[in-house]
Amino acid sequence: GQNIDQPTEMTATEGAIVQINCTYQTSGFxxxxxxxxxxxxxxxxxxxxxxxxxxxxxxxxxxxxxSKGYSYLLLKELQMKDSASYLCAAMDSNYQLIWGxxxxxxxxx
Amino acid sequence: IAGITQAPTSQILAxxxxxxxxxxxxxxxxxxxxxxxxxxxxxxxxxxxxxxGTTGKGEVPDGYSVSRANTDDFPLTLASAVPSQTSVYFCAxxxxxxxxxxxxxxxxxxxxx
Numbered sequence: 552g553q554n555i556d557q558p559t560e561m562t563a564t565e566g567a568i569v570q571i572n573c574t575y576q577t578s579g580f581x582x583x584x585x586x587x588x589x590x591x592x593x594x595x596x597x598x599x600x601x602x603x604x605x606x607x608x609x610x611x612x613x614x615x616x617x618s619k620g621y622s623y624l625l626l627k628e629l630q631m632k633d634s635a636s637y638l639c640a641a642m643d644s645n646y647q648l649i650w651g652x653x654x655x656x657x658x659x660x
Numbered sequence: 661i662a663g664i665t666q667a668p669t670s671q672i673l674a675x676x677x678x679x680x681x682x683x684x685x686x687x688x689x690x691x692x693x694x695x696x697x698x699x700x701x702x703x704x705x706x707x708x709x710x711x712x713g714t715t716g717k718g719e720v721p722d723g724y725s726v727s728r729a730n731t732d733d734f735p736l737t738l739a740s741a742v743p744s745q746t747s748v749y750f751c752a753x754x755x756x757x758x759x760x761x762x763x764x765x766x767x768x769x770x771x772x773x
Contacts, residue, residue, distance in 0.1 A: 555702060581759045593750060593764035594703070601759065638702070642759055647718070650702030 553577045555651035557639050562657045563629055571624045571637050571654045579644020583615050583622045586638040588653065594638055597624070626656075634658045662686065664765035666751050672771045673741050681736040681768050683751030691754045692734040693762065694718075694726060696747040703750065709734055741772045 554576045563569040575583065582601035586594035600606055600615035600622060612625040624637055636653040643649055664685040673679050685692065690711045695703040705718030709728040723745060725737045734753075738745055751765040 584761070593766050595764070596761040599759070599761065640703075646758060647705060647708070648703075648762065650704070652700055652702045 553641075553643060553649045555639055555641060555649055557637075557651040557654045559652070560655045560657065562659060563626075565629055565631060565658055565660050567629050568625065568627050569629060569656065571626075571639075571656070573622045573624070573639035573651060575620050575622070575639070575641040575649070575651075577641045577643040577649055580617065581642040581644065581646055583613075584640045584642065584648065585613055585622075585624045586640065587635050588638055589635045597637075629658050631658050631660070664751055664753055664763055666749075666765040666768050668768060669766070670769040670771075672773065673738075675742055675772055677741050679738045679741055679770070681738075681749055681751075681770070683734045683736070683765055684732050685734075685751075685753045685763075685765075686732065687753060687755075687763065688731060689753035689755050689763070690731070691756060692728065693752045693754075694724070694734070694736045695750045695752065696720065696745075697750060697767075698747050706736065706749075741770075743772045746770060746772045 557573045585597040588594040598613035605614045610627045615622045636655045638653045639651040640648040667682045693708045694706040704720045707726040709715045712731045749768045752762040754760045
Protein backbone atom coordinates (compact mmCIF):
# COMPACT_ATOMS: atom_id res chain seq x y z
CA GLY A 552 0.00 0.00 0.00
CA GLN A 553 0.89 3.65 -0.13
CA ASN A 554 1.91 5.35 3.08
CA ILE A 555 3.53 8.51 4.38
CA ASP A 556 4.86 8.76 7.93
CA GLN A 557 5.90 11.92 9.74
CA PRO A 558 5.92 12.92 13.41
CA THR A 559 2.67 14.31 14.76
CA GLU A 560 4.17 17.21 16.67
CA MET A 561 7.53 18.85 17.32
CA THR A 562 8.61 21.73 19.54
CA ALA A 563 11.57 24.02 18.93
CA THR A 564 12.95 27.32 20.18
CA GLU A 565 12.96 30.60 18.31
CA GLY A 566 16.29 31.07 16.50
CA ALA A 567 17.11 27.35 16.54
CA ILE A 568 17.14 24.70 13.80
CA VAL A 569 14.60 21.91 13.42
CA GLN A 570 14.48 18.89 11.12
CA ILE A 571 11.15 17.29 10.22
CA ASN A 572 11.46 13.76 8.86
CA CYS A 573 9.21 11.96 6.43
CA THR A 574 9.29 8.39 5.15
CA TYR A 575 7.21 7.31 2.20
CA GLN A 576 6.08 4.22 0.38
CA THR A 577 4.30 4.69 -2.94
CA SER A 578 3.46 2.86 -6.14
CA GLY A 579 6.01 4.53 -8.35
CA PHE A 580 7.57 7.86 -7.47
CA UNK A 581 7.48 11.23 -9.19
CA UNK A 582 8.83 13.44 -6.46
CA UNK A 583 8.41 14.59 -2.88
CA UNK A 584 6.66 17.81 -1.88
CA UNK A 585 6.62 19.81 1.33
CA UNK A 586 3.82 22.23 2.13
CA UNK A 587 3.25 24.61 5.03
CA UNK A 588 -0.20 25.04 6.51
CA UNK A 589 -1.03 27.64 9.12
CA UNK A 590 -4.03 26.91 11.33
CA UNK A 591 -7.28 27.61 9.52
CA UNK A 592 -5.57 28.27 6.21
CA UNK A 593 -4.81 26.41 2.99
CA UNK A 594 -1.54 24.54 2.39
CA UNK A 595 1.14 26.51 0.55
CA UNK A 596 4.02 25.02 -1.43
CA UNK A 597 7.49 24.99 0.10
CA UNK A 598 9.66 22.60 -1.89
CA UNK A 599 9.89 19.79 -4.42
CA UNK A 600 12.59 17.11 -4.68
CA UNK A 601 12.80 14.43 -7.33
CA UNK A 602 16.56 13.75 -7.33
CA UNK A 603 18.63 12.68 -4.35
CA UNK A 604 20.23 15.46 -2.41
CA UNK A 605 19.62 18.74 -0.70
CA UNK A 606 17.65 21.67 -2.12
CA UNK A 607 18.16 24.96 -0.30
CA UNK A 608 15.74 27.84 -0.43
CA UNK A 609 16.51 30.59 2.04
CA UNK A 610 15.95 29.42 5.62
CA UNK A 611 14.30 26.22 4.39
CA UNK A 612 16.06 23.19 2.90
CA UNK A 613 14.67 19.84 1.80
CA UNK A 614 16.53 16.56 1.39
CA UNK A 615 15.60 13.40 -0.47
CA UNK A 616 16.97 9.85 -0.49
CA UNK A 617 15.04 7.78 -3.02
CA SER A 618 16.77 4.54 -2.08
CA LYS A 619 15.69 4.94 1.55
CA GLY A 620 12.24 6.40 0.86
CA TYR A 621 13.17 9.28 3.12
CA SER A 622 13.00 13.04 3.11
CA TYR A 623 13.46 15.81 5.62
CA LEU A 624 12.64 19.49 5.82
CA LEU A 625 15.19 21.63 7.62
CA LEU A 626 14.17 24.98 9.02
CA LYS A 627 16.91 27.34 10.21
CA GLU A 628 16.78 30.51 12.29
CA LEU A 629 13.28 29.68 13.44
CA GLN A 630 10.82 32.52 13.75
CA MET A 631 7.50 32.57 15.58
CA LYS A 632 5.70 32.78 12.23
CA ASP A 633 7.10 29.32 11.39
CA SER A 634 4.61 27.83 13.85
CA ALA A 635 2.44 25.78 11.50
CA SER A 636 1.84 22.26 10.27
CA TYR A 637 4.26 20.89 7.69
CA LEU A 638 2.82 18.41 5.22
CA CYS A 639 4.90 15.83 3.39
CA ALA A 640 3.43 14.45 0.14
CA ALA A 641 4.82 11.92 -2.33
CA MET A 642 3.69 11.82 -5.94
CA ASP A 643 2.94 8.33 -7.23
CA SER A 644 3.16 6.85 -10.72
CA ASN A 645 -0.26 8.34 -11.61
CA TYR A 646 0.94 11.81 -10.59
CA GLN A 647 -1.41 11.75 -7.60
CA LEU A 648 -0.18 13.14 -4.28
CA ILE A 649 -0.19 10.86 -1.26
CA TRP A 650 -0.24 13.04 1.85
CA GLY A 651 1.10 12.56 5.34
CA UNK A 652 -1.01 13.69 8.29
CA UNK A 653 1.30 16.63 8.89
CA UNK A 654 3.73 17.65 11.61
CA UNK A 655 2.57 20.42 13.90
CA UNK A 656 5.59 22.60 14.72
CA UNK A 657 5.38 24.66 17.90
CA UNK A 658 7.92 27.46 18.28
CA UNK A 659 8.66 28.69 21.79
CA UNK A 660 10.31 32.05 22.57
CA ILE B 661 -9.87 37.32 -8.95
CA ALA B 662 -6.44 35.80 -8.74
CA GLY B 663 -5.87 32.15 -7.94
CA ILE B 664 -8.57 29.83 -6.66
CA THR B 665 -11.77 30.78 -4.89
CA GLN B 666 -14.15 28.51 -3.02
CA ALA B 667 -17.68 29.09 -1.81
CA PRO B 668 -19.14 28.97 0.71
CA THR B 669 -16.47 29.63 3.34
CA SER B 670 -18.41 27.55 5.83
CA GLN B 671 -21.75 25.80 5.97
CA ILE B 672 -23.86 23.90 8.46
CA LEU B 673 -26.07 21.37 6.72
CA ALA B 674 -28.78 18.99 7.85
CA UNK B 675 -28.18 15.33 7.07
CA UNK B 676 -29.91 14.22 3.89
CA UNK B 677 -29.66 17.61 2.20
CA UNK B 678 -27.96 18.17 -1.12
CA UNK B 679 -25.02 20.57 -1.20
CA UNK B 680 -22.68 21.89 -3.90
CA UNK B 681 -19.30 23.31 -3.03
CA UNK B 682 -18.04 25.72 -5.65
CA UNK B 683 -14.47 26.10 -6.90
CA UNK B 684 -13.26 28.55 -9.53
CA UNK B 685 -9.72 29.25 -10.76
CA UNK B 686 -8.50 31.94 -13.14
CA UNK B 687 -5.02 30.56 -13.82
CA UNK B 688 -6.12 28.46 -16.82
CA UNK B 689 -4.82 25.36 -15.07
CA UNK B 690 -5.76 22.08 -16.71
CA UNK B 691 -5.84 19.83 -13.66
CA UNK B 692 -8.10 20.35 -10.63
CA UNK B 693 -8.61 18.38 -7.44
CA UNK B 694 -10.95 18.09 -4.47
CA UNK B 695 -9.55 17.02 -1.11
CA UNK B 696 -11.00 16.62 2.34
CA UNK B 697 -8.91 17.24 5.44
CA UNK B 698 -9.80 15.66 8.77
CA UNK B 699 -7.99 15.98 12.08
CA UNK B 700 -5.16 13.46 12.36
CA UNK B 701 -5.41 12.40 8.74
CA UNK B 702 -3.62 13.59 5.67
CA UNK B 703 -5.40 15.30 2.82
CA UNK B 704 -7.46 12.69 1.00
CA UNK B 705 -8.30 12.99 -2.68
CA UNK B 706 -12.02 12.81 -3.45
CA UNK B 707 -12.16 13.45 -7.20
CA UNK B 708 -9.90 14.99 -9.79
CA UNK B 709 -10.02 16.30 -13.33
CA UNK B 710 -6.99 16.31 -15.63
CA UNK B 711 -8.67 18.55 -18.19
CA UNK B 712 -12.06 20.06 -18.97
CA GLY B 713 -14.60 17.37 -19.82
CA THR B 714 -12.88 14.58 -17.87
CA THR B 715 -13.07 13.50 -14.24
CA GLY B 716 -11.69 10.67 -12.14
CA LYS B 717 -12.20 9.09 -8.74
CA GLY B 718 -9.71 9.56 -5.95
CA GLU B 719 -9.22 7.72 -2.69
CA VAL B 720 -12.58 8.58 -1.07
CA PRO B 721 -15.17 9.27 -3.83
CA ASP B 722 -18.27 7.66 -2.30
CA GLY B 723 -21.08 10.12 -1.64
CA TYR B 724 -19.53 12.81 -3.85
CA SER B 725 -19.80 13.75 -7.50
CA VAL B 726 -18.04 16.33 -9.66
CA SER B 727 -18.32 17.88 -13.10
CA ARG B 728 -15.86 19.84 -15.26
CA ALA B 729 -17.82 21.64 -17.93
CA ASN B 730 -15.08 24.22 -18.51
CA THR B 731 -11.48 24.95 -17.47
CA ASP B 732 -12.29 27.35 -14.66
CA ASP B 733 -14.99 25.62 -12.60
CA PHE B 734 -14.96 22.35 -10.69
CA PRO B 735 -17.98 21.98 -8.39
CA LEU B 736 -18.26 19.19 -5.82
CA THR B 737 -21.74 17.88 -4.98
CA LEU B 738 -22.89 15.91 -1.97
CA ALA B 739 -26.14 14.31 -3.11
CA SER B 740 -27.39 13.41 0.37
CA ALA B 741 -25.09 14.64 3.12
CA VAL B 742 -24.17 12.42 6.08
CA PRO B 743 -22.41 13.41 9.34
CA SER B 744 -19.21 11.58 8.29
CA GLN B 745 -18.85 14.16 5.52
CA THR B 746 -18.18 16.83 8.13
CA SER B 747 -14.75 18.07 7.13
CA VAL B 748 -12.73 20.89 5.60
CA TYR B 749 -12.78 20.70 1.83
CA PHE B 750 -9.97 22.09 -0.31
CA CYS B 751 -9.97 22.61 -4.03
CA ALA B 752 -6.58 22.69 -5.78
CA UNK B 753 -5.21 23.08 -9.29
CA UNK B 754 -2.01 22.53 -11.27
CA UNK B 755 -1.01 23.64 -14.78
CA UNK B 756 -0.89 20.04 -16.02
CA UNK B 757 -0.95 16.45 -14.92
CA UNK B 758 2.80 16.18 -14.42
CA UNK B 759 4.84 16.81 -11.33
CA UNK B 760 4.17 20.40 -10.37
CA UNK B 761 3.06 22.34 -7.36
CA UNK B 762 -0.61 22.35 -6.48
CA UNK B 763 -2.28 25.67 -5.70
CA UNK B 764 -5.00 25.52 -3.06
CA UNK B 765 -8.19 27.44 -2.50
CA UNK B 766 -8.99 28.80 0.98
CA UNK B 767 -11.21 25.84 1.88
CA UNK B 768 -14.82 25.24 2.86
CA UNK B 769 -15.61 24.12 6.40
CA UNK B 770 -18.67 21.87 6.21
CA UNK B 771 -20.60 20.56 9.21
CA UNK B 772 -23.33 17.95 8.66
CA UNK B 773 -25.71 17.50 11.57
